[in-house]
Amino acid sequence: MLVGRAPGAAVLLTPAGAVAGVDVRGAPVGTRELDLLDPSTLVRRVHAVVLGGPSTVDGVVRWLAERNHGFAVGPRPFEVVPIVPAAEPSGLPPADGYAVCASAVPLDVPALALIGSTAVGLVVVDADLDPAECRRVAMSAHDAFARTGVTVPATVFAVATGTPTDTPLSTLCTTATDALHLACRTPSARVSNAQDPRVQHSG
Numbered sequence: 768m769l770v771g772r773a774p775g776a777a778v779l780l781t782p783a784g785a786v787a788g789v790d791v792r793g794a795p796v797g798t799r800e801l802d803l804l805d806p807s808t809l810v811r812r813v814h815a816v817v818l819g820g821p822s823t824v825d826g827v828v829r830w831l832a833e834r835n836h837g838f839a840v841g842p843r844p845f846e847v848v849p850i851v852p853a854a855e856p857s858g859l860p861p862a863d864g865y866a867v868c869a870s871a872v873p874l875d876v877p878a879l880a881l882i883g884s885t886a887v888g889l890v891v892v893d894a895d896l897d898p899a900e901c902r903r904v905a906m907s908a909h910d911a912f913a914r915t916g917v918t919v920p921a922t923v924f925a926v927a928t929g930t931p932t933d934t935p936l937s938t939l940c941t942t943a944t945d946a947l948h949l950a951c952r953t954p955s956a957r958v959s960n961a962q963d964p965r966v967q968h969s970g
Contacts, residue, residue, distance in 0.1 A: 769782075772870075774859070775859035776817070776818060776859070776881070778864065779816045786927045788899070788902030790902065793920025798853065800850060804898065806899040810850055815851045818887040819861070826866065830864070831847075831849035856882060856885055857884045878947040887921065887924075892927055894927050894928065894939055896927040904925035911951055914948050914951075
């Protein structure tokens with residue numbers, strides 16, 4: 768997994784595909800493909816998760832498609848549709864998703880948070896989970912925003928690395944919540960339009 772960052776956006780790249788879940792509370796904006804994360808859908812893996820708006824997502828999709836990463840829709844190379852769920856931290860500046868992908872580095876943190884007039888969080892857990900279990904982790908991690916006093920509409924994604932572990936789901940939920948809570952507590956994570964927005968992380 769790779770992570771790219773820019774003021775107002777963050778991108779988790781999972782080119783080989785990863786299982787993800789989402790929990791939404793309030794009325795988020797700039798969302799994309801959240802319904803595909805429902806455990807009942809055909810699509811089982813995502814190729815990126817974007818904390819950013821439509822302009823960021825467009826660049827991420829293009830970057831993935833150019834490298835033949837996506838859900839196969841035909842027999843020939845590059846006949847793919849990248850699955851890229853996203854939610855926008857409203858009020859933060861747009862970012863060039865293609866450039867964010869080009870500058871991505873190996874994942875170095877377990878959680879990211881962007882807080883504007885809406886909030887978006889992302890947690891990565893080291894486990895082999897199914898979509899329903901990922902959704903449960905996202906639901907638990909969402910409590911981190913409440914702990915921090917963030918009351919704006921918020922969306923939390925959870926992504927599993929796919930590595931088999933013996934860690935109980937309850938422990939993964941607790942660890943994810945603590946990681947996102949630490950990310951949210953970083954003072955500059957709580958930004959307004961007048962401040963320099965930064966992607967914050969734990970670690």
